[in-house]
Amino acid sequence: MVKRSSHRTSGCPVARPLDAIGDGWSLLIVRDAFAGLRRFGEFQKNLGLARNILAARLRHLVEHGILAAVPAPDGGAYQEYVLTEKGRGLFHLLVALRQWGEEFCFERDEPQVQLRDRLHRLPVRRLELCSHDGRLLGPDDVVVAPTPDRRAP
Amino acid sequence: MVKRSSHRTSGCPVARPLDAIGDGWSLLIVRDAFAGLRRFGEFQKNLGLARNILAARLRHLVEHGILAAVPAPDGGAYQEYVLTEKGRGLFHLLVALRQWGEEFCFERDEPQVQLRDRLHRLPVRRLELCSHDGRLLGPDDVVVAPTPDRRAP
Numbered sequence: 138m139v140k141r142s143s144h145r146t147s148g149c150p151v152a153r154p155l156d157a158i159g160d161g162w163s164l165l166i167v168r169d170a171f172a173g174l175r176r177f178g179e180f181q182k183n184l185g186l187a188r189n190i191l192a193a194r195l196r197h198l199v200e201h202g203i204l205a206a207v208p209a210p211d212g213g214a215y216q217e218y219v220l221t222e223k224g225r226g227l228f229h230l231l232v233a234l235r236q237w238g239e240e241f242c243f244e245r246d247e248p249q250v251q252l253r254d255r256l257h258r259l260p261v262r263r264l265e266l267c268s269h270d271g272r273l274l275g276p277d278d279v280v281v282a283p284t285p286d287r288r289a290p
Numbered sequence: 291m292v293k294r295s296s297h298r299t300s301g302c303p304v305a306r307p308l309d310a311i312g313d314g315w316s317l318l319i320v321r322d323a324f325a326g327l328r329r330f331g332e333f334q335k336n337l338g339l340a341r342n343i344l345a346a347r348l349r350h351l352v353e354h355g356i357l358a359a360v361p362a363p364d365g366g367a368y369q370e371y372v373l374t375e376k377g378r379g380l381f382h383l384l385v386a387l388r389q390w391g392e393e394f395c396f397e398r399d400e401p402q403v404q405l406r407d408r409l410h411r412l413p414v415r416r417l418e419l420c421s422h423d424g425r426l427l428g429p430d431d432v433v434v435a436p437t438p439d440r441r442a443p
Contacts, residue, residue: 144314150391150402151321151384152314157395159314161297161305168304171429202394223394228429229417230390231304233383238303241355241376242310249303251437254421258435261427264382267415268407274414276324276381282411284404 148283157201158227162186162194164234167220167227170204175217203227233264301436310354311380315339315347317387320373320380323357328370356380386417 144152144159158164162184169183181191195218198204203224206216220227235252243249252261266274297305297312311317315337322336334344348371351357356377359369388405396402405414419427 148402150388150395152318153395154387154391155314155317161308161312164308165305172434225429226390226394229419230383230386232419233386234307235303237379237383238307241379242303242306249301249437250434252432253435254427255431255433257421259422261432262420262422264417264419266382266385266417268410269412269415274407276378278408279405279414280408280411281325281403282406284402
């Protein structure tokens, strides 16, 4: 395995999230939380992960503010895990991962699950990136530039 | 570190890509390839990775069809690494990662780099997911459903 140093202090917003979600299992836990799973046992059953590994991943996601551990609504002994606002902010990332997977990681006629609009049950469109004035942007249409340092006098 | 089993046979298009890009460094190499880096030494200088680790990550990305190793255009001894169509397909995933990082992984006034439209040099909009008829969709507006098995008679 690659020994990973921390991206905590990176100035790049692509790099900095990787401490929190750079591990594949974390993204699958977040996927399952979006699907409504809340209990340790539900995640374990769906992911087939060892208890200690799942516990470590859940703790990591709570520490990074992506999941919150809350008491079960039935007053039971178990806590539940729910997405925070930061966790729900991962929606487009999971959609992007899904759409790339659909296009490049399956054979043409292989069965797979598909994201559909809840209202009409029809497949959603591809994610779109637009400029401020609404032009569709691809990889050759963008540049990366530093923001002005707003902390300067 | 988590011992990762393969997601190669998963029916979920969120899970299946994780063998190819579930490692954070792979995404940073792809980010740098989008920025125009092509040579081993360029990636190494920018990422600060040990040679053997970078070599393994590059080989992994080539094996997964995300980068292609091509002869240097100057006829030199070194090969270069360029994004394939599958690699360029990661554009929206990197934008999603970047936008989540911008929103949740930086302090409000902390300097960072920003994605801008090449034409006007203005910040891009947030990624948008729309239904087939153009309605904006959030996490509560979608469901996951199996595709029909087109291999059935």
